[in-house]
Amino acid sequence: xxxxxxxQFRAQAVTAAIGLVLLGAVLLATGPGLAHDYATGRAxxxxxxxxxxxxxxxxxxxxxxxxxxxxVLVVPALLGLFWGAPLVARELDAGTHRLAWNQSxxxxxxxxxxxxxxxxxxxxxxxxxxxxxxxxxxPLDDASRLDPRLPLGMTFAAxxxxxxxxSLFAFALGVAIGMLTKRVLxxxxxxxxxxxxAQFGVGVLVRPHLAPSHTSVAPVAxxxxxxxxxxxxxxxxxxDVPVRGxxxxxxxxxxxxxxxxxxxxxxxxxxxxxxxxxxxxxxxCLNLIASQGYRxxxxxxxxxxxxxxxxxxxxxxxxxxxxLVGFCFWWLHRRVV
Amino acid sequence: xxxxxxxxxxxLAPYQQLVRQVRQALRLGMLRQGxxxxxxxxxxxxxxxxxxTVLKAYRELERDGVVKPRPGVxxxxxxxxxxxxxxxHGPLRTDLRRWLAKARRxxxxxxxxxxxxxxxxxxxxxxxxx
Amino acid sequence: xxxxxxxxxxxxRYGRRWALTxxxxxxPAGHVVGxxxxxxxxxxxxxxxxxxxxxxxxxHLSVLGGEPGRDAAQLARVGYVAQxxxxxxxxxxxxxxxxxxxxxxxxxxxxxxxxxxxLGLDLKRKAGRLSGGQRAQLALTLGIAKRPELLVLDEPVxxxxxxxxxxFLQGLMEAAADTELSVLLSSHLVSDLERTxxxxxxxxxxxxxxxxxxxxxIATHRRLTGPRAEPSRLPQDMTVVNxxxxxxxxxxxxxTDRPIHDxxxxxxxxxxxxxxxxxxxxxSRESAPAMEVLR
Numbered sequence: 001x002x003x004x005x006x007x008q009f010r011a012q013a014v015t016a017a018i019g020l021v022l023l024g025a026v027l028l029a030t031g032p033g034l035a036h037d038y039a040t041g042r043a044x045x046x047x048x049x050x051x052x053x054x055x056x057x058x059x060x061x062x063x064x065x066x067x068x069x070x071x072v073l074v075v076p077a078l079l080g081l082f083w084g085a086p087l088v089a090r091e092l093d094a095g096t097h098r099l100a101w102n103q104s105x106x107x108x109x110x111x112x113x114x115x116x117x118x119x120x121x122x123x124x125x126x127x128x129x130x131x132x133x134x135x136x137x138x139p140l141d142d143a144s145r146l147d148p149r150l151p152l153g154m155t156f157a158a159x160x161x162x163x164x165x166x167s168l169f170a171f172a173l174g175v176a177i178g179m180l181t182k183r184v185l186x187x188x189x190x191x192x193x194x195x196x197x198a199q200f201g202v203g204v205l206v207r208p209h210l211a212p213s214h215t216s217v218a219p220v221a222x223x224x225x226x227x228x229x230x231x232x233x234x235x236x237x238x239x240d241v242p243v244r245g246x247x248x249x250x251x252x253x254x255x256x257x258x259x260x261x262x263x264x265x266x267x268x269x270x271x272x273x274x275x276x277x278x279x280x281x282x283x284x285c286l287n288l289i290a291s292q293g294y295r296x297x298x299x300x301x302x303x304x305x306x307x308x309x310x311x312x313x314x315x316x317x318x319x320x321x322x323x324l325v326g327f328c329f330w331w332l333h334r335r336v337v
Numbered sequence: 338x339x340x341x342x343x344x345x346x347x348x349l350a351p352y353q354q355l356v357r358q359v360r361q362a363l364r365l366g367m368l369r370q371g372x373x374x375x376x377x378x379x380x381x382x383x384x385x386x387x388x389x390t391v392l393k394a395y396r397e398l399e400r401d402g403v404v405k406p407r408p409g410v411x412x413x414x415x416x417x418x419x420x421x422x423x424x425x426h427g428p429l430r431t432d433l434r435r436w437l438a439k440a441r442r443x444x445x446x447x448x449x450x451x452x453x454x455x456x457x458x459x460x461x462x463x464x465x466x467x
Numbered sequence: 468x469x470x471x472x473x474x475x476x477x478x479x480r481y482g483r484r485w486a487l488t489x490x491x492x493x494x495p496a497g498h499v500v501g502x503x504x505x506x507x508x509x510x511x512x513x514x515x516x517x518x519x520x521x522x523x524x525x526x527h528l529s530v531l532g533g534e535p536g537r538d539a540a541q542l543a544r545v546g547y548v549a550q551x552x553x554x555x556x557x558x559x560x561x562x563x564x565x566x567x568x569x570x571x572x573x574x575x576x577x578x579x580x581x582x583x584x585x586l587g588l589d590l591k592r593k594a595g596r597l598s599g600g601q602r603a604q605l606a607l608t609l610g611i612a613k614r615p616e617l618l619v620l621d622e623p624v625x626x627x628x629x630x631x632x633x634x635f636l637q638g639l640m641e642a643a644a645d646t647e648l649s650v651l652l653s654s655h656l657v658s659d660l661e662r663t664x665x666x667x668x669x670x671x672x673x674x675x676x677x678x679x680x681x682x683x684x685i686a687t688h689r690r691l692t693g694p695r696a697e698p699s700r701l702p703q704d705m706t707v708v709n710x711x712x713x714x715x716x717x718x719x720x721x722x723t724d725r726p727i728h729d730x731x732x733x734x735x736x737x738x739x740x741x742x743x744x745x746x747x748x749x750x751s752r753e754s755a756p757a758m759e760v761l762r
Contacts, residue, residue: 003569007562008555095553099606102518103570104543104613106536343662350685351662381644385636386662387499388644459734 001105001113009118012083016125023071023129031136034061038139054143065140068133072158075129076166079122080195084174085187087114088328092182107332115325119171126167134159145245145303156247157203160307165314165321170195172324179331198320202313208249210312211305216242217254217297220290222283226251230274234263235289239296245303256293264289339367341380351386355394359403363417374404374412469532471496471617471649472517476526479512486512487673490526494666494678496616499643501664501681502653503743509673510653511550514621517651518547531616543573546615548623552606556595560588563605564612571613579612582638600631604638611642618642620652624659636663657740667739669746676746681739688742691719691732702729709745720745 006013038057045053058065088111091097101107141155157163173195178187218224218239228237241248253261274285301309339362343351362368375383380391395412398404405415440450470493477490487509494500502510515521516528519536528534533541554563560583568574583590586604594602603623610618623639624632640663643650654660660667667684669677677684688708691701695717698707705723712718720737727734737745 001570004566007558007566094556095549095551096555098520098547098549099553099555099609100570101520102542102545102547102549103567104539104572105570106539106542109539345658345661350682378641378644381640382637384662385633385640387665388640389499389665390662391644456733 001109002117004100005114005117009083009121013121016121020125020128024132027068027132027136030064034136035139038143057143058140061140065137068137069155069158072130072133072163075126076163076170077192077195079125079167080170080174080191081188083118083122084171085178085191086184087118087175087178089178089182089184089187092179093184108329111328111332115172115175115328119168122167122171123164127164130158130160130163156207156306156309157199160310161314162310162317165317166199169198169317169321169324172321172328173198176324176327176331179328202316206316207309207313208301210316211301211308213249213299213301214246215297215299217295218242219295220286222286224296225286228282234265235274235285236263237289237296239298241298241300243300243302246300247303247305249299249301251296251298253294254297260297261294264294338373338375341375341384343384343386352390352394352397355380355391356397359394359398363403363414368414370414370417372414373410374414376411469496470494470529471498471500472528472530472651474526474528477516477523477528478525479509479516479521480524485673487516490675492668492675492678494668496531496649497647498666498680499640499650499664500652500666500668501660502651502668502670503657503660504653504655504670505747506655507672508670510655510670511621512673513670514547514619514651514653517617518545518619520547543571543613544616546610546613546618548606548610548618548620550621552603552623554594554597554602554605554609557593559591559593560597560605561590563594563609564590567609567612573614575612575614578614579608582608582611586638598631600627600634603627603631603635607635607638607642611638611646611648614646615648617649617651620650622653622655624654625656632659639663657743661739669743671747684742685736685739687722687724688737688745689721689723689727690735690737690741691717691721691727692735693717693732696731702727702732708742709748 041053041057042050088097091100100110141159144155157166170191174187174191177191177194178184181187181190220237220239224240224242226238226240229235237253238251241251253264255261274282274288339358341355341358343354347354349357359368359374368374374395377388377391377395380386381388395404395406399406399412402416403414404412406412437450440453445453472492472494474490474492477487477492478485479487490513502513504510512521516523517530517535519530519534519541530541531544533544535545536542555566558566564576564579564583567579568576583605586601586608588597588601588605594605597605607620607623610620618639620639624635627635636659639650639652642648652660652663665681667677667679667681668675679687693716695712695715698710698719701707701719701721702723704725705721705727707719707721709720710717720742
């Protein structure tokens, strides 16, 4: 059964191997230079100069970082589409399952070997891609702590163990959907849609709650100001995350009673201290706002919670994967020819 | 060695056709004592028929003492048929000719003669069974 | 002798529709069994049950004394050339043989290679580029070289040209002669089965209408033609399969074990096709439940 699985999987495995070699070549060609530039730059800078260096360094490599992060994000979806969806659907489509299931191998073993071999390859490909890209982007990730560029949710999904969990989930999803549609192309389409919905849903709705978040309330001060905007209806402003490299979940202004405020009332606009046409310096305006009891509040995950979040999310996907695999065997047991 | 063929419209069961073809070949001298018949697999492979059909035909020929199987070698012709020559049919044929002429004289056409022969033949064989 | 297939009150339901109901079968081993019936009679369902591809909804089925598809050992005893004779289009002939070798402990590689060579199949050619007849032969080779005790074939020669049809049946019969293989094959054409089978199962609308050795089927069915008469006027001990009447004449197809001597009736033999068709005419189908089913 192992030989048969390998023989049917060979072409796809070769394609993946070529992809990995190309990726490896790119990473090996650019990685050492990238690390060297960063190390030299950091050794020569100090204080605010370091911030400036990080900014320049990131500007220079932003495109490459974005592209490679996207590669890691796309790999699980590709594996689900091109390895998962056709695995059983192709057999059902061509009727060859009736050939395969009538050899002297039970169909449970048939599926188990296929899932283990191809699923294992999925984990290997995704793991290798993520590990390589993570290593390559160590200096860039470090610089990002000084000057965040990509949304942290995006980098999170492209680092650590979650890409492996995503790829296994996408693969099992593809196999299960393929059993239901019995056709390769619809299976690929449905798999893609469900996988994207799952990724988006987990990323936005579930991930913030996977570990306890921290909330800090800080006085209004220009040093910790992230943005400041005066308009006709009032002032909108937000503070910085108080911890470097933390993952910000939400931030807002709160008034003296602790209630959340989106816009600080417009009456302030008429105060000359906060009128941008009169005063260029916002310190007076900030002092005024602070004196009225407004403070800046942020909710965030600490950088030290990174691995806890990673493993919890990976575990969540693993449960989903196990459920899908269970479904596959149950479907097989129903013996629908 | 002879080659068998089947006629699907003959109305005879396939095994009977095989038996008849062996007998016919013996009568016409195409098979002689000591000749080998095609193996079951050969017949089956050329005619695409059920192996049991061939086995049954060979068993019937064996029972009639016409052929004898030699295990591991094949089936061989052991005897010639008693009425090999058409000479034995001579008097019968003369009688039949006379009867046919009589039937025509009494106004029967070919079809009626055939029908008459067939019904009489059937009745007499059923009397034999009964 | 061991039973090839034994079924008691076997039924299979898809959703609310019964594809097969109340099937009783007791077929001895060593036969080439023909399963005949019109399209949609439940032939494929029965074959899928026999090979263990489907599980019965009701009743009991045993094949060669075992539960179909229960484990690898039972799978090894039954070969199946499924409908449309599936093969892997992108795998070569040699790959198919290797697949057979890897998936079947009893694989006879010698036999497989000999067959492929004699058929003139190019080992390197992909199955998708073979002709329909060659692909069918490849599927048959996989079924035979597995060395099963029972080989099941679902409409194996449908959509093949007459030459490929003949060649396929020749190969199948040779294998049956060579390896003492029992065979169960289905067809909606009686002519495919007439020469090759020695046992017949007639399936109609999910029910077994007849199951008997072919010779017995031929020997026990007669057509009676005579002046118009009610069935009650027929000789004793016979079952009417089919009746048709004109003003003056009645024609009956009957099933009987005894010779018919009544001089009122002119008696003729029937071809297998005539017998099968007699069972499938609408009038005969209506009276089906009341009719005795042959064993």
